Amino acid sequence: MGGARDIANRLRAQLDPTWRTAGLSPLNRLLVGAIIASVTLTVIETEPAIASGRETLFRAAELAFGVLFAAEYGARLWLAGHGEGSRWAHRLSWMMSPAALLDLAALLPMLMLPGTPAAMLRILRLMRIVRLARLGRFSAAWTLIADAVEARRYELGLSFGAALIAMLLAASLLYVVESPSQPEAFGSIPRALWWAVMTLTTVGYGDVYPQSSVGKALTGVFAVVGIGLIAAPTGILAAAFSDAWRARTSRSGSEEFRETN
Numbered sequence: 160m161g162g163a164r165d166i167a168n169r170l171r172a173q174l175d176p177t178w179r180t181a182g183l184s185p186l187n188r189l190l191v192g193a194i195i196a197s198v199t200l201t202v203i204e205t206e207p208a209i210a211s212g213r214e215t216l217f218r219a220a221e222l223a224f225g226v227l228f229a230a231e232y233g234a235r236l237w238l239a240g241h242g243e244g245s246r247w248a249h250r251l252s253w254m255m256s257p258a259a260l261l262d263l264a265a266l267l268p269m270l271m272l273p274g275t276p277a278a279m280l281r282i283l284r285l286m287r288i289v290r291l292a293r294l295g296r297f298s299a300a301w302t303l304i305a306d307a308v309e310a311r312r313y314e315l316g317l318s319f320g321a322a323l324i325a326m327l328l329a330a331s332l333l334y335v336v337e338s339p340s341q342p343e344a345f346g347s348i349p350r351a352l353w354w355a356v357m358t359l360t361t362v363g364y365g366d367v368y369p370q371s372s373v374g375k376a377l378t379g380v381f382a383v384v385g386i387g388l389i390a391a392p393t394g395i396l397a398a399a400f401s402d403a404w405r406a407r408t409s410r411s412g413s414e415e416f417r418e419t420n
Contacts, residue, residue, distance in 0.1 A: 167241045170234055190231060194265075194287050197224040201284040221284070225269030228287075232262045261290055303407060307399035318391040322359065325388055329355040329381045336374045345369075359385030 173186035183191065197220075204210045204217050239253035240246035253259050268283045308315065330351035337345035344367040345351045354367045358381050369375050 164241070167238055171238050171241075174231070174235060174238070190227075191291060193224055193227050194290055197221070198285055198288045201281050205281065221268065225266060228262070228265045229269070232259075232266060235259070235262065265290060303403050304400065307396065307403040310403065311395050311399040314395045315392055318388070318395060321391075322388045325381070325384055326352060326355040326359055329359065329377070332377055333369060333374060336371055336377065337369050340370060355381070358382055359388060361385055361389065 173184045175184070200217060200220055210217060236250055236253065236259075239250045254263075264283070265287045268280050271280060271283070327348075330348050333354060334345050334348045334351040337351070338347075343350075344354065354369075356362075357364055357367070358378060361382065369378055
């Protein structure tokens with residue numbers, strides 16, 4: 160019993176995002192390397208000149224990564240049962256957590272039935288990169304970003320709402336002005352929305368553009384408006400991130416002060 164508890168404690172320490180020294184634990188380093196290698200191979204596999212004739216190698220590599228991620232999932236599931244109360248209740252609760260569902264998603268490519276489209280399998284493999292967000296400094300950074308967004312959610316909602324209203328207004332006006340001469344591009348408000356999105360985000364692919372003088376004048380106005388609308392949420396997020404960072408460093412400094420006194 161004591162041996163199992165000792166193994167569980169050692170394994171939990173290795174899988175924990177925090178480590179007693181700077182950086183990640185050796186096991187988490189292995190998992191990060193496997194995730195990056197798996198995603199890299201998936202990207203490379205889409206190039207026929209490289210993948211042709213090496214299908215067996217890619218399948219073997221995917222199987223190896225799948226076995227490693229399955230072992231990690233099994234270890235986390237086993238550790239979830241080491242606590243007070245019902246082991247299976249704890250394990251079921253862990254299996255329903257977002258982190259566990261993310262781990263399970265990493266196993267889906269190995270569990271898919273034969274005949275599953277290759278594109279779908281590759282998308283599922285590429286999603287493994289998201290798992291990096293739960294490890295060490297990545298996890299802390301995502302938490303900081305989430306705190307910043309949560310603190311300014313109303314301001315962000317207002318700015319995004321204003322952007323949507325501006326896009327709809329721009330599309331409606333250009334539909335009225337340009338639809339007689341360009342029915343393919345501006346023949347309906349949904350069609351004109353493509354132009355509105357490209358203009359207000361200042362992307363401007365150039366595939367759709369107004370030809371009338373009034374349409375060109377409106378384009379200039381909405382392009383200027385778009386700069387402000389895009390800058391607004393950026394500034395709100397930057398300020399919120401700065402505030403969240405100051406709050407976290409302040410808490411860390413207070414904790415260190417209490418520990419040293």
